[in-house]
Amino acid sequence: MKISWIQPKWLRKNRILLSFLISLLCVIVVFNSPAIARTSTTTSFRIPIFGLHDIIDEANIQQSPKNRLQFDNDYFKQDLYTFLNYLAKNNYWFLTSQDLFTYFIQKSQPMPQERIGQKPVMITFDDGYEGVHQSVLPILKDLEKNYQTKVKIVWFVNPGLMGVKLKDFLPHVSCEELRDGYKRGYYDIQSHGQTHKKLTLVKDKDLKFELEQAKLELRTCTQDLDKNKWVAAHIAYPFGSINRRVEKSLPRYYLTGYVYDGNILRVNRYTNQYRLSRIAVNRYTSPRRLIRIAQRATTLRKL
Template structure:
């Protein structure tokens, strides 16, 4: 398996999609691209893929490092979920002066794969040492898979690993439901249990490092599946909810904080497909709000 399709690196394809998505930043219709990743695969050791998710949902470690370096050099601001909520959704706080000329972006990683910690965290440390820029990433975690010690699971993050990345300032730890179940298929009682137990376990894991209880304040719908009932329950326990729908957030418009769009990023999308997706998004973000 290779990280190139038609001799075109995926990192370049992602740069293209991001560039199109934020083309109007600083003008009349600025947007925030929110990228949705899963696990990370090392091109030099492809055999360590998780059996729990098809390999095309993972992304190349080597290509991701190139992408992150490009974003740093080109003056991007790596948002946390609370940043997005405060500065762009509710606009309850003014954007700090040092970020006003930066281009906002959010990098999210679903399902709590260990490869994010073992393969990506060292890259984040390396880039901070090189450029003096901290790349914040959002982890949407299913805590039913959360073990105590790093050695307890070969595929998913432990509480110990989450704490390390949080303490170093790289991880924004948020909820993805207790068991990664499609909430639209569950009973009221089951939905509430998925939402509350996830929040309780994540906060218990990080409580001494998170006195303001920022952890598990925001939610990503498993499979991107939601309906009005699910949204109403999420709104009781979380400040916002994230979809997985290949769209970008136009933050000059009035947005529903429980329907935050994300761009789907995976391993096997060809440059042609990614370009087509970006072109389909661009006209929407260029239109005035209705």
């Protein structure tokens, strides 16, 4: 026998209202589910990381083409001042390598309230040339005086070359000079390998030496200043060269690693912390172009 079901009159008359109530209930359930709660932690942040090398002062006759070898990776002090002055004037957040790791990658601490409304950038220098200490440190002091803000740079140093000053070889910063900038709160000192060898080409024994010895010597240089052990906790690969073999060796020594791929870093839950993007800056990169890139950084807001 076939049994049919007849809808009650109240249900037929209020079918639209009932559909609306069911839909509203579904929305409430979905937005309070753990899956949705997790999306707030997957926000993508755009963080431009600029990579420079030696800095030339055009006003210094000793750094003119007649008296110094010229390289494409050099950048002029006057152009750098224009760029950093814009960032300081417009209240950018100058990230250290540990800031990036703590607040954006690991997310082990909540975003500092004083950073809300700022745009994060990172200014890095490779190789540890003395010209950076001579030219950049006065800029950082001047900016702090003008804007009452501490402008920090991340310096990826090869400790095996610290203090080396040879003829026809660009002089490298000494441990004493590094300590000077570190004590003043301007330098974030990190590893660039021990002797600037391309890590992808060295044997496993030499790879261990390049990674381990660089960390040891940089921390020895700053051991009485670095209570948190943040010096040499991060690395930028010489020549920007990285492969799976090198990457597999990194977690034992470093928390993050930096490459050169010309991209603005986008931090989300898929970010590989050992392949953090940097943008190479050279003598052909105008301050105006750097400013345009910096303007694309994410403005930090409350979640």
